[in-house]
Amino acid sequence: MGETDRNSPIGVFDSGVGGLTVVKELMEQLPNERIIYYGDTARVPYGNKSRETVIRYSREIADFLCEQNVKAIVVACNTASALALDELNKSVDVPIIGVVKPGARAAADVSRKGKIGVIATRATVNSGIYEAYLKGKRPEIEVFAKACPLFVPLVEEGLTDDPITDSIIHMYLDELLEKGIDSLVLGCTHYPLLKDSIARAVGKDVTLVNPAYETARSFKALLEEKGLLCESGSRSGNEFYVSDSPDQFRNFAGNVLSISIGAEDVKVKAFAG
Amino acid sequence: MGETDRNSPIGVFDSGVGGLTVVKELMEQLPNERIIYYGDTARVPYGNKSRETVIRYSREIADFLCEQNVKAIVVACNTASALALDELNKSVDVPIIGVVKPGARAAADVSRKGKIGVIATRATVNSGIYEAYLKGKRPEIEVFAKACPLFVPLVEEGLTDDPITDSIIHMYLDELLEKGIDSLVLGCTHYPLLKDSIARAVGKDVTLVNPAYETARSFKALLEEKGLLCESGSRSGNEFYVSDSPDQFRNFAGNVLSISIGAEDVKVKAFAG
DSSP states (O other): OOOOOTTSOEEEEESSSTTHHHHHHHHHHOTTOOEEEEEOTTTOOOTTSOHHHHHHHHHHHHHHHHHTTOSOEEEOOHHHHHHHHHHHHHHOSSOEEESHHHHHHHHHHHOSSSEEEEEEOHHHHHHTHHHHHHHHHOTTOEEEEEEOTTHHHHHHTTOSSOHHHHHHHHHHHHHHHHTTOSEEEEESTTGGGGHHHHHHHHOTTSEEEOHHHHHHHHHHHHHHHTTOSOOSSOOOOOEEEESSOHHHHHHHHHHHHOOOOOGGGEEEOOOOO | OOOOOTTSOEEEEESSSTTHHHHHHHHHHOTTOOEEEEEOTTTOOOTTSOHHHHHHHHHHHHHHHHHTTOSOEEEOOHHHHHHHHHHHHHHOSSOEEESHHHHHHHHHHHOSSSEEEEEEOHHHHHHTHHHHHHHHHOTTOEEEEEEOTTHHHHHHTTOSSOHHHHHHHHHHHHHHHHTTOSEEEEESTTGGGGHHHHHHHHOTTSEEEOHHHHHHHHHHHHHHHHTOSOOSSOOOOOEEEESSOHHHHHHHHHHHHOOOOOGGGEEEOOOOO
Protein backbone atom coordinates (compact mmCIF):
# COMPACT_ATOMS: atom_id res chain seq x y z
CA MET A 1 0.00 0.00 0.00
CA GLY A 2 1.16 3.52 -0.75
CA GLU A 3 0.57 6.47 1.55
CA THR A 4 -3.06 6.58 2.58
CA ASP A 5 -4.60 10.01 2.19
CA ARG A 6 -7.08 10.95 4.92
CA ASN A 7 -8.98 12.99 2.37
CA SER A 8 -9.56 9.98 0.14
CA PRO A 9 -13.11 8.65 -0.05
CA ILE A 10 -14.45 5.73 1.94
CA GLY A 11 -15.73 2.65 0.13
CA VAL A 12 -19.01 0.96 1.00
CA PHE A 13 -20.44 -2.11 -0.66
CA ASP A 14 -23.51 -4.26 -0.51
CA SER A 15 -25.22 -6.95 -2.54
CA GLY A 16 -27.72 -4.37 -3.73
CA VAL A 17 -29.69 -1.42 -2.47
CA GLY A 18 -29.97 -2.44 1.20
CA GLY A 19 -26.53 -1.10 2.09
CA LEU A 20 -27.91 2.38 1.59
CA THR A 21 -29.29 2.09 5.14
CA VAL A 22 -25.64 2.00 6.22
CA VAL A 23 -24.80 4.90 3.88
CA LYS A 24 -27.55 6.90 5.53
CA GLU A 25 -26.02 6.33 8.98
CA LEU A 26 -22.53 7.11 7.67
CA MET A 27 -23.80 10.37 6.16
CA GLU A 28 -25.25 11.36 9.51
CA GLN A 29 -22.34 10.34 11.68
CA LEU A 30 -19.51 11.23 9.26
CA PRO A 31 -20.89 14.16 7.27
CA ASN A 32 -17.45 15.21 6.00
CA GLU A 33 -16.59 11.92 4.33
CA ARG A 34 -17.01 11.28 0.63
CA ILE A 35 -18.54 7.89 -0.10
CA ILE A 36 -18.02 5.54 -3.04
CA TYR A 37 -20.76 2.94 -2.93
CA TYR A 38 -20.95 -0.30 -4.89
CA GLY A 39 -24.28 -2.16 -5.06
CA ASP A 40 -24.12 -5.53 -6.79
CA THR A 41 -27.68 -5.21 -8.10
CA ALA A 42 -27.14 -7.67 -10.96
CA ARG A 43 -26.18 -10.47 -8.59
CA VAL A 44 -28.40 -9.64 -5.62
CA PRO A 45 -29.32 -11.39 -3.32
CA TYR A 46 -26.24 -12.84 -1.67
CA GLY A 47 -28.33 -14.29 1.17
CA ASN A 48 -29.03 -17.63 -0.47
CA LYS A 49 -25.65 -18.08 -2.17
CA SER A 50 -22.80 -20.29 -1.03
CA ARG A 51 -19.78 -19.09 0.92
CA GLU A 52 -17.46 -19.55 -2.07
CA THR A 53 -19.66 -17.48 -4.36
CA VAL A 54 -20.06 -14.66 -1.82
CA ILE A 55 -16.28 -14.54 -1.23
CA ARG A 56 -15.61 -14.38 -4.97
CA TYR A 57 -18.08 -11.55 -5.52
CA SER A 58 -16.89 -9.62 -2.45
CA ARG A 59 -13.27 -9.82 -3.56
CA GLU A 60 -14.07 -8.42 -6.98
CA ILE A 61 -15.87 -5.48 -5.43
CA ALA A 62 -13.25 -4.76 -2.76
CA ASP A 63 -10.55 -4.78 -5.45
CA PHE A 64 -12.63 -2.37 -7.52
CA LEU A 65 -13.06 0.00 -4.56
CA CYS A 66 -9.32 -0.11 -3.88
CA GLU A 67 -8.71 0.88 -7.52
CA GLN A 68 -10.82 3.97 -6.71
CA ASN A 69 -8.27 4.76 -3.96
CA VAL A 70 -10.59 4.41 -1.01
CA LYS A 71 -8.90 4.84 2.39
CA ALA A 72 -11.11 2.28 4.17
CA ILE A 73 -14.01 -0.05 3.37
CA VAL A 74 -17.33 -0.80 5.02
CA VAL A 75 -18.86 -4.13 4.08
CA ALA A 76 -22.48 -3.02 4.43
CA CYS A 77 -23.93 -6.43 3.62
CA ASN A 78 -24.51 -8.80 6.53
CA THR A 79 -24.09 -11.87 4.35
CA ALA A 80 -20.78 -10.67 2.90
CA SER A 81 -19.65 -9.61 6.39
CA ALA A 82 -20.54 -13.03 7.72
CA LEU A 83 -18.98 -15.08 4.93
CA ALA A 84 -16.21 -13.00 3.36
CA LEU A 85 -14.78 -10.50 5.87
CA ASP A 86 -11.95 -12.75 7.05
CA GLU A 87 -10.87 -13.40 3.49
CA LEU A 88 -11.07 -9.72 2.58
CA ASN A 89 -8.97 -8.81 5.60
CA LYS A 90 -6.22 -11.00 4.17
CA SER A 91 -6.33 -9.61 0.66
CA VAL A 92 -7.19 -5.91 1.10
CA ASP A 93 -4.61 -3.36 2.22
CA VAL A 94 -6.89 -0.69 3.70
CA PRO A 95 -8.80 -0.96 7.00
CA ILE A 96 -12.03 -2.88 6.51
CA ILE A 97 -15.03 -3.31 8.76
CA GLY A 98 -18.22 -5.35 8.50
CA VAL A 99 -21.66 -4.89 10.01
CA VAL A 100 -21.81 -8.10 12.03
CA LYS A 101 -19.29 -7.41 14.78
CA PRO A 102 -20.59 -3.93 15.71
CA GLY A 103 -24.15 -5.28 15.74
CA ALA A 104 -23.23 -8.25 17.89
CA ARG A 105 -21.27 -6.10 20.34
CA ALA A 106 -24.20 -3.73 20.81
CA ALA A 107 -26.60 -6.61 21.35
CA ALA A 108 -24.32 -8.19 23.96
CA ASP A 109 -24.18 -4.81 25.71
CA VAL A 110 -27.92 -4.15 25.83
CA SER A 111 -29.20 -7.64 26.66
CA ARG A 112 -30.11 -8.00 30.34
CA LYS A 113 -31.23 -11.62 30.39
CA GLY A 114 -28.70 -12.81 27.82
CA LYS A 115 -31.38 -14.12 25.47
CA ILE A 116 -30.80 -12.58 22.08
CA GLY A 117 -32.70 -13.02 18.84
CA VAL A 118 -30.97 -12.62 15.49
CA ILE A 119 -32.93 -12.28 12.26
CA ALA A 120 -31.03 -12.38 8.99
CA THR A 121 -30.76 -14.08 5.61
CA ARG A 122 -30.41 -17.84 5.43
CA ALA A 123 -26.69 -17.58 4.62
CA THR A 124 -25.97 -15.32 7.60
CA VAL A 125 -27.98 -17.54 9.95
CA ASN A 126 -26.29 -20.71 8.67
CA SER A 127 -22.87 -19.14 9.10
CA GLY A 128 -23.47 -18.98 12.88
CA ILE A 129 -21.35 -15.85 13.00
CA TYR A 130 -23.59 -13.70 15.20
CA GLU A 131 -23.74 -16.53 17.69
CA ALA A 132 -19.95 -16.90 17.64
CA TYR A 133 -19.35 -13.19 18.23
CA LEU A 134 -22.04 -12.94 20.92
CA LYS A 135 -20.73 -15.94 22.83
CA GLY A 136 -17.22 -14.60 22.43
CA LYS A 137 -18.35 -11.47 24.26
CA ARG A 138 -20.53 -13.21 26.86
CA PRO A 139 -20.29 -17.00 26.89
CA GLU A 140 -23.54 -17.45 28.85
CA ILE A 141 -25.60 -15.78 26.13
CA GLU A 142 -28.30 -17.79 24.39
CA VAL A 143 -28.83 -16.94 20.74
CA PHE A 144 -32.00 -17.69 18.78
CA ALA A 145 -31.43 -17.10 15.08
CA LYS A 146 -34.11 -17.10 12.42
CA ALA A 147 -33.89 -16.62 8.66
CA CYS A 148 -36.62 -14.31 7.32
CA PRO A 149 -36.36 -14.56 3.50
CA LEU A 150 -39.63 -12.70 2.86
CA PHE A 151 -38.54 -9.47 4.56
CA VAL A 152 -36.32 -8.23 1.72
CA PRO A 153 -38.94 -8.63 -1.03
CA LEU A 154 -41.56 -7.05 1.25
CA VAL A 155 -39.36 -3.98 1.70
CA GLU A 156 -38.60 -3.86 -2.01
CA GLU A 157 -42.35 -3.98 -2.71
CA GLY A 158 -42.76 -0.96 -0.44
CA LEU A 159 -44.87 -2.93 2.07
CA THR A 160 -43.00 -1.63 5.11
CA ASP A 161 -46.25 -0.80 6.92
CA ASP A 162 -48.98 -3.24 5.92
CA PRO A 163 -51.15 -5.90 7.57
CA ILE A 164 -49.59 -8.53 5.31
CA THR A 165 -46.16 -7.58 6.61
CA ASP A 166 -47.44 -7.74 10.19
CA SER A 167 -48.66 -11.31 9.59
CA ILE A 168 -45.33 -12.35 8.12
CA ILE A 169 -43.41 -10.73 10.98
CA HIS A 170 -45.47 -12.75 13.46
CA MET A 171 -44.97 -15.91 11.44
CA TYR A 172 -41.20 -15.53 11.76
CA LEU A 173 -40.83 -13.92 15.19
CA ASP A 174 -43.41 -15.53 17.45
CA GLU A 175 -41.12 -18.48 18.12
CA LEU A 176 -38.31 -16.13 19.19
CA LEU A 177 -40.68 -14.28 21.52
CA GLU A 178 -41.70 -17.63 23.06
CA LYS A 179 -38.02 -18.18 23.87
CA GLY A 180 -38.06 -14.98 25.94
CA ILE A 181 -35.58 -12.89 23.95
CA ASP A 182 -34.97 -9.39 25.34
CA SER A 183 -33.13 -7.99 22.33
CA LEU A 184 -33.27 -8.59 18.61
CA VAL A 185 -30.54 -7.94 16.05
CA LEU A 186 -31.84 -6.73 12.68
CA GLY A 187 -29.13 -8.70 10.87
CA CYS A 188 -29.85 -7.73 7.27
CA THR A 189 -29.53 -4.26 5.81
CA HIS A 190 -33.15 -4.14 4.66
CA TYR A 191 -34.61 -5.02 8.04
CA PRO A 192 -34.21 -1.58 9.70
CA LEU A 193 -36.76 -0.39 7.14
CA LEU A 194 -39.27 -2.68 8.88
CA LYS A 195 -38.23 -1.38 12.30
CA ASP A 196 -41.57 0.19 13.23
CA SER A 197 -43.58 -2.87 12.25
CA ILE A 198 -41.14 -5.20 13.99
CA ALA A 199 -41.19 -3.03 17.14
CA ARG A 200 -44.99 -3.24 17.19
CA ALA A 201 -44.85 -7.03 16.89
CA VAL A 202 -42.20 -7.70 19.55
CA GLY A 203 -43.39 -5.12 22.07
CA LYS A 204 -41.39 -2.63 24.09
CA ASP A 205 -39.62 -5.21 26.27
CA VAL A 206 -37.47 -6.31 23.33
CA THR A 207 -34.70 -3.91 22.32
CA LEU A 208 -34.04 -3.71 18.60
CA VAL A 209 -30.38 -3.51 17.58
CA ASN A 210 -29.60 -1.89 14.24
CA PRO A 211 -26.14 -2.94 13.01
CA ALA A 212 -26.16 -0.11 10.43
CA TYR A 213 -26.14 2.48 13.21
CA GLU A 214 -23.58 0.57 15.29
CA THR A 215 -21.33 0.06 12.27
CA ALA A 216 -21.23 3.77 11.46
CA ARG A 217 -20.22 4.43 15.09
CA SER A 218 -17.48 1.78 15.00
CA PHE A 219 -16.25 2.97 11.63
CA LYS A 220 -15.96 6.54 12.88
CA ALA A 221 -13.90 5.30 15.84
CA LEU A 222 -11.71 3.27 13.46
CA LEU A 223 -10.99 6.27 11.22
CA GLU A 224 -10.18 8.40 14.28
CA GLU A 225 -7.83 5.77 15.64
CA LYS A 226 -5.99 5.45 12.31
CA GLY A 227 -5.83 9.24 11.78
CA LEU A 228 -7.96 8.84 8.67
CA LEU A 229 -10.84 11.23 9.36
CA CYS A 230 -11.32 13.71 6.54
CA GLU A 231 -9.73 17.08 7.33
CA SER A 232 -12.26 19.61 6.22
CA GLY A 233 -15.82 20.16 5.13
CA SER A 234 -14.63 20.32 1.54
CA ARG A 235 -16.44 17.12 0.79
CA SER A 236 -17.53 16.75 -2.82
CA GLY A 237 -20.27 14.47 -4.10
CA ASN A 238 -20.69 10.80 -3.41
CA GLU A 239 -20.41 8.24 -6.20
CA PHE A 240 -22.58 5.18 -6.67
CA TYR A 241 -21.80 2.15 -8.80
CA VAL A 242 -24.27 -0.62 -9.56
CA SER A 243 -23.98 -3.78 -11.62
CA ASP A 244 -27.49 -3.45 -13.07
CA SER A 245 -30.09 -0.79 -13.86
CA PRO A 246 -29.30 2.58 -12.20
CA ASP A 247 -32.96 3.65 -12.29
CA GLN A 248 -34.21 0.99 -9.93
CA PHE A 249 -31.38 1.88 -7.56
CA ARG A 250 -32.21 5.57 -7.61
CA ASN A 251 -35.89 4.85 -7.09
CA PHE A 252 -35.19 2.78 -4.02
CA ALA A 253 -32.82 5.40 -2.63
CA GLY A 254 -35.37 8.14 -3.18
CA ASN A 255 -38.61 6.39 -2.23
CA VAL A 256 -37.53 4.19 0.61
CA LEU A 257 -34.60 6.07 2.11
CA SER A 258 -35.23 9.65 1.03
CA ILE A 259 -31.66 9.84 -0.26
CA SER A 260 -31.75 11.88 -3.43
CA ILE A 261 -29.18 10.63 -5.97
CA GLY A 262 -28.63 12.43 -9.26
CA ALA A 263 -28.76 10.36 -12.46
CA GLU A 264 -25.18 11.39 -13.25
CA ASP A 265 -23.95 10.12 -9.85
CA VAL A 266 -24.84 6.49 -10.57
CA LYS A 267 -22.61 4.51 -12.92
CA VAL A 268 -22.84 0.95 -14.12
CA LYS A 269 -19.87 -1.32 -13.42
CA ALA A 270 -20.50 -5.03 -13.99
CA PHE A 271 -18.03 -7.85 -13.58
CA ALA A 272 -17.50 -10.44 -16.29
CA GLY A 273 -19.88 -13.37 -16.20
CA MET B 1 -23.56 -27.66 -36.78
CA GLY B 2 -22.63 -31.30 -37.26
CA GLU B 3 -25.19 -34.11 -37.64
CA THR B 4 -27.77 -33.86 -34.88
CA ASP B 5 -28.39 -37.18 -33.18
CA ARG B 6 -32.01 -37.78 -32.22
CA ASN B 7 -30.81 -39.78 -29.24
CA SER B 8 -28.88 -36.84 -27.85
CA PRO B 9 -30.26 -35.24 -24.68
CA ILE B 10 -32.43 -32.14 -24.60
CA GLY B 11 -31.18 -29.04 -22.78
CA VAL B 12 -33.35 -27.05 -20.39
CA PHE B 13 -32.31 -23.95 -18.49
CA ASP B 14 -33.72 -21.55 -15.96
CA SER B 15 -32.51 -18.83 -13.64
CA GLY B 16 -32.81 -21.25 -10.74
CA VAL B 17 -35.10 -23.96 -9.46
CA GLY B 18 -38.38 -22.78 -10.98
CA GLY B 19 -37.66 -24.34 -14.36
CA LEU B 20 -38.14 -27.72 -12.74
CA THR B 21 -41.88 -27.14 -13.20
CA VAL B 22 -41.12 -27.31 -16.93
CA VAL B 23 -38.90 -30.36 -16.42
CA LYS B 24 -41.79 -32.07 -14.68
CA GLU B 25 -44.07 -31.45 -17.68
CA LEU B 26 -41.35 -32.59 -20.09
CA MET B 27 -40.87 -35.79 -18.09
CA GLU B 28 -44.59 -36.52 -18.35
CA GLN B 29 -45.06 -35.64 -22.01
CA LEU B 30 -41.67 -36.87 -23.29
CA PRO B 31 -40.79 -39.77 -20.99
CA ASN B 32 -38.14 -41.15 -23.36
CA GLU B 33 -36.01 -38.03 -23.53
CA ARG B 34 -32.90 -37.53 -21.45
CA ILE B 35 -32.70 -34.04 -19.92
CA ILE B 36 -29.69 -31.88 -19.13
CA TYR B 37 -30.86 -29.05 -16.89
CA TYR B 38 -28.96 -25.90 -15.97
CA GLY B 39 -30.23 -23.78 -13.04
CA ASP B 40 -28.37 -20.51 -12.54
CA THR B 41 -28.91 -20.59 -8.79
CA ALA B 42 -25.94 -18.32 -8.05
CA ARG B 43 -27.37 -15.50 -10.14
CA VAL B 44 -31.08 -16.03 -9.54
CA PRO B 45 -33.39 -14.10 -9.88
CA TYR B 46 -33.31 -12.83 -13.45
CA GLY B 47 -36.67 -11.10 -13.02
CA ASN B 48 -35.28 -7.78 -11.81
CA LYS B 49 -32.18 -7.70 -14.01
CA SER B 50 -31.67 -5.68 -17.16
CA ARG B 51 -32.08 -7.02 -20.67
CA GLU B 52 -28.32 -6.90 -21.35
CA THR B 53 -27.51 -8.89 -18.23
CA VAL B 54 -30.15 -11.53 -18.93
CA ILE B 55 -28.92 -11.93 -22.52
CA ARG B 56 -25.31 -12.31 -21.36
CA TYR B 57 -26.21 -14.95 -18.76
CA SER B 58 -28.51 -16.83 -21.16
CA ARG B 59 -25.84 -17.00 -23.85
CA GLU B 60 -23.29 -18.46 -21.46
CA ILE B 61 -25.72 -21.17 -20.45
CA ALA B 62 -26.92 -21.98 -23.99
CA ASP B 63 -23.28 -22.32 -25.09
CA PHE B 64 -22.61 -24.63 -22.17
CA LEU B 65 -25.61 -26.81 -23.06
CA CYS B 66 -24.45 -26.99 -26.68
CA GLU B 67 -21.06 -28.18 -25.44
CA GLN B 68 -22.98 -31.04 -23.82
CA ASN B 69 -24.27 -31.93 -27.31
CA VAL B 70 -27.94 -31.28 -26.68
CA LYS B 71 -30.16 -31.69 -29.73
CA ALA B 72 -32.56 -28.89 -28.76
CA ILE B 73 -33.03 -26.37 -25.95
CA VAL B 74 -35.99 -25.27 -23.84
CA VAL B 75 -35.61 -21.85 -22.22
CA ALA B 76 -37.69 -22.65 -19.15
CA CYS B 77 -37.37 -19.17 -17.65
CA ASN B 78 -40.03 -16.63 -18.63
CA THR B 79 -37.68 -13.71 -18.14
CA ALA B 80 -34.95 -15.26 -20.31
CA SER B 81 -37.58 -16.24 -22.89
CA ALA B 82 -38.91 -12.68 -22.91
CA LEU B 83 -35.55 -10.91 -23.08
CA ALA B 84 -33.05 -13.28 -24.65
CA LEU B 85 -34.78 -15.77 -26.98
CA ASP B 86 -34.35 -13.70 -30.15
CA GLU B 87 -30.64 -13.30 -29.46
CA LEU B 88 -30.23 -16.99 -28.66
CA ASN B 89 -31.98 -17.94 -31.88
CA LYS B 90 -29.27 -16.05 -33.76
CA SER B 91 -26.32 -17.60 -31.94
CA VAL B 92 -27.40 -21.17 -31.19
CA ASP B 93 -27.38 -23.89 -33.87
CA VAL B 94 -29.95 -26.29 -32.42
CA PRO B 95 -33.74 -25.71 -32.30
CA ILE B 96 -34.66 -23.57 -29.32
CA ILE B 97 -38.02 -22.79 -27.76
CA GLY B 98 -39.11 -20.48 -24.92
CA VAL B 99 -42.08 -20.61 -22.58
CA VAL B 100 -43.67 -17.31 -23.57
CA LYS B 101 -44.95 -18.07 -27.05
CA PRO B 102 -46.65 -21.39 -26.16
CA GLY B 103 -48.23 -19.75 -23.10
CA ALA B 104 -49.47 -16.77 -25.09
CA ARG B 105 -50.87 -18.96 -27.86
CA ALA B 106 -52.83 -21.07 -25.38
CA ALA B 107 -54.22 -17.96 -23.69
CA ALA B 108 -55.33 -16.47 -26.99
CA ASP B 109 -57.07 -19.76 -27.78
CA VAL B 110 -58.97 -20.10 -24.50
CA SER B 111 -60.03 -16.49 -23.97
CA ARG B 112 -63.67 -15.91 -24.93
CA LYS B 113 -63.93 -12.19 -24.14
CA GLY B 114 -60.39 -11.33 -25.22
CA LYS B 115 -59.48 -9.91 -21.80
CA ILE B 116 -56.35 -11.66 -20.65
CA GLY B 117 -54.36 -11.20 -17.44
CA VAL B 118 -50.63 -11.91 -17.38
CA ILE B 119 -48.73 -12.23 -14.11
CA ALA B 120 -44.95 -12.43 -14.23
CA THR B 121 -41.72 -10.91 -12.97
CA ARG B 122 -41.12 -7.20 -13.38
CA ALA B 123 -38.67 -7.79 -16.26
CA THR B 124 -41.14 -9.96 -18.19
CA VAL B 125 -43.97 -7.49 -17.63
CA ASN B 126 -41.81 -4.53 -18.67
CA SER B 127 -40.70 -6.36 -21.82
CA GLY B 128 -44.33 -6.29 -23.05
CA ILE B 129 -43.69 -9.58 -24.81
CA TYR B 130 -46.84 -11.44 -23.78
CA GLU B 131 -48.90 -8.50 -24.98
CA ALA B 132 -47.02 -8.44 -28.29
CA TYR B 133 -47.56 -12.18 -28.92
CA LEU B 134 -51.20 -12.06 -27.81
CA LYS B 135 -52.04 -9.09 -30.01
CA GLY B 136 -50.12 -10.76 -32.84
CA LYS B 137 -52.53 -13.70 -32.56
CA ARG B 138 -55.71 -11.66 -31.99
CA PRO B 139 -55.32 -7.89 -32.39
CA GLU B 140 -58.53 -7.10 -30.48
CA ILE B 141 -57.23 -8.72 -27.29
CA GLU B 142 -56.80 -6.55 -24.20
CA VAL B 143 -53.91 -7.53 -21.97
CA PHE B 144 -53.60 -6.60 -18.28
CA ALA B 145 -50.12 -7.42 -17.00
CA LYS B 146 -49.04 -7.32 -13.39
CA ALA B 147 -45.66 -7.98 -11.77
CA CYS B 148 -45.93 -10.11 -8.61
CA PRO B 149 -42.45 -10.06 -7.05
CA LEU B 150 -43.55 -11.69 -3.78
CA PHE B 151 -44.79 -14.91 -5.38
CA VAL B 152 -41.35 -16.46 -5.93
CA PRO B 153 -40.13 -15.97 -2.35
CA LEU B 154 -43.48 -17.23 -1.04
CA VAL B 155 -43.10 -20.44 -3.03
CA GLU B 156 -39.48 -20.81 -1.95
CA GLU B 157 -40.61 -20.42 1.68
CA GLY B 158 -43.04 -23.29 1.10
CA LEU B 159 -46.08 -21.03 1.70
CA THR B 160 -47.98 -22.35 -1.33
CA ASP B 161 -51.17 -22.82 0.71
CA ASP B 162 -51.37 -20.22 3.47
CA PRO B 163 -53.64 -17.33 4.47
CA ILE B 164 -50.70 -14.92 4.02
CA THR B 165 -50.31 -16.09 0.44
CA ASP B 166 -54.05 -15.67 -0.12
CA SER B 167 -53.81 -12.03 1.05
CA ILE B 168 -50.87 -11.34 -1.23
CA ILE B 169 -52.62 -12.97 -4.19
CA HIS B 170 -55.61 -10.69 -3.64
CA MET B 171 -53.34 -7.66 -3.29
CA TYR B 172 -51.90 -8.34 -6.76
CA LEU B 173 -54.87 -9.81 -8.61
CA ASP B 174 -57.95 -7.89 -7.50
CA GLU B 175 -57.23 -5.12 -9.97
CA LEU B 176 -57.04 -7.63 -12.83
CA LEU B 177 -60.35 -9.17 -11.78
CA GLU B 178 -61.92 -5.71 -11.77
CA LYS B 179 -60.87 -5.40 -15.41
CA GLY B 180 -62.95 -8.48 -16.17
CA ILE B 181 -60.21 -10.87 -17.33
CA ASP B 182 -61.41 -14.32 -18.34
CA SER B 183 -58.02 -16.01 -18.48
CA LEU B 184 -54.77 -15.58 -16.61
CA VAL B 185 -51.29 -16.58 -17.78
CA LEU B 186 -49.02 -17.82 -14.98
CA GLY B 187 -46.01 -16.16 -16.61
CA CYS B 188 -43.25 -17.22 -14.22
CA THR B 189 -42.08 -20.77 -13.65
CA HIS B 190 -42.77 -20.65 -9.91
CA TYR B 191 -46.35 -19.52 -10.26
CA PRO B 192 -47.90 -22.88 -11.22
CA LEU B 193 -46.95 -23.98 -7.72
CA LEU B 194 -49.46 -21.42 -6.43
CA LYS B 195 -52.09 -22.67 -8.90
CA ASP B 196 -54.60 -23.90 -6.33
CA SER B 197 -54.45 -20.73 -4.25
CA ILE B 198 -54.66 -18.52 -7.34
CA ALA B 199 -57.61 -20.55 -8.67
CA ARG B 200 -59.42 -20.02 -5.36
CA ALA B 201 -58.79 -16.27 -5.54
CA VAL B 202 -59.82 -15.70 -9.16
CA GLY B 203 -62.82 -18.05 -9.18
CA LYS B 204 -63.84 -20.59 -11.76
CA ASP B 205 -64.74 -18.08 -14.47
CA VAL B 206 -61.08 -17.28 -15.04
CA THR B 207 -59.09 -19.96 -16.88
CA LEU B 208 -55.50 -20.38 -15.68
CA VAL B 209 -52.91 -20.92 -18.42
CA ASN B 210 -49.74 -22.76 -17.42
CA PRO B 211 -46.95 -22.05 -19.95
CA ALA B 212 -44.91 -24.99 -18.57
CA TYR B 213 -47.56 -27.43 -19.77
CA GLU B 214 -48.03 -25.64 -23.10
CA THR B 215 -44.28 -25.48 -23.68
CA ALA B 216 -43.83 -29.21 -23.20
CA ARG B 217 -46.59 -29.78 -25.77
CA SER B 218 -45.03 -27.38 -28.27
CA PHE B 219 -41.58 -28.83 -27.71
CA LYS B 220 -42.83 -32.34 -28.38
CA ALA B 221 -44.37 -31.13 -31.66
CA LEU B 222 -41.10 -29.41 -32.56
CA LEU B 223 -39.04 -32.56 -31.98
CA GLU B 224 -41.51 -34.60 -34.03
CA GLU B 225 -41.40 -32.12 -36.88
CA LYS B 226 -37.60 -32.10 -36.94
CA GLY B 227 -37.35 -35.89 -36.62
CA LEU B 228 -35.56 -35.47 -33.32
CA LEU B 229 -37.71 -37.58 -30.99
CA CYS B 230 -35.63 -40.13 -29.12
CA GLU B 231 -35.85 -43.57 -30.70
CA SER B 232 -36.27 -45.93 -27.82
CA GLY B 233 -36.99 -46.25 -24.14
CA SER B 234 -33.29 -46.67 -23.49
CA ARG B 235 -33.23 -43.35 -21.69
CA SER B 236 -30.53 -43.07 -19.04
CA GLY B 237 -30.48 -40.62 -16.14
CA ASN B 238 -31.02 -36.91 -16.33
CA GLU B 239 -28.23 -34.51 -15.38
CA PHE B 240 -28.59 -31.30 -13.42
CA TYR B 241 -26.11 -28.45 -13.26
CA VAL B 242 -26.38 -25.51 -10.86
CA SER B 243 -24.17 -22.48 -10.30
CA ASP B 244 -24.58 -22.59 -6.51
CA SER B 245 -25.31 -25.07 -3.72
CA PRO B 246 -26.66 -28.41 -5.01
CA ASP B 247 -28.36 -29.20 -1.67
CA GLN B 248 -30.85 -26.36 -1.83
CA PHE B 249 -31.65 -27.35 -5.39
CA ARG B 250 -32.29 -30.96 -4.46
CA ASN B 251 -34.42 -29.92 -1.49
CA PHE B 252 -36.62 -27.76 -3.66
CA ALA B 253 -36.94 -30.50 -6.27
CA GLY B 254 -37.86 -33.05 -3.64
CA ASN B 255 -40.06 -31.02 -1.30
CA VAL B 256 -41.88 -28.76 -3.71
CA LEU B 257 -42.00 -30.80 -6.89
CA SER B 258 -41.62 -34.37 -5.65
CA ILE B 259 -38.84 -34.91 -8.19
CA SER B 260 -36.24 -37.09 -6.52
CA ILE B 261 -32.72 -36.17 -7.66
CA GLY B 262 -29.70 -38.15 -6.48
CA ALA B 263 -26.77 -36.22 -4.98
CA GLU B 264 -24.49 -37.56 -7.71
CA ASP B 265 -26.81 -36.26 -10.45
CA VAL B 266 -26.31 -32.58 -9.52
CA LYS B 267 -23.04 -30.92 -10.48
CA VAL B 268 -21.82 -27.38 -9.91
CA LYS B 269 -20.87 -25.34 -12.96
CA ALA B 270 -20.37 -21.62 -12.33
CA PHE B 271 -19.39 -19.00 -14.85
CA ALA B 272 -16.55 -16.54 -14.19
CA GLY B 273 -17.59 -13.40 -12.35
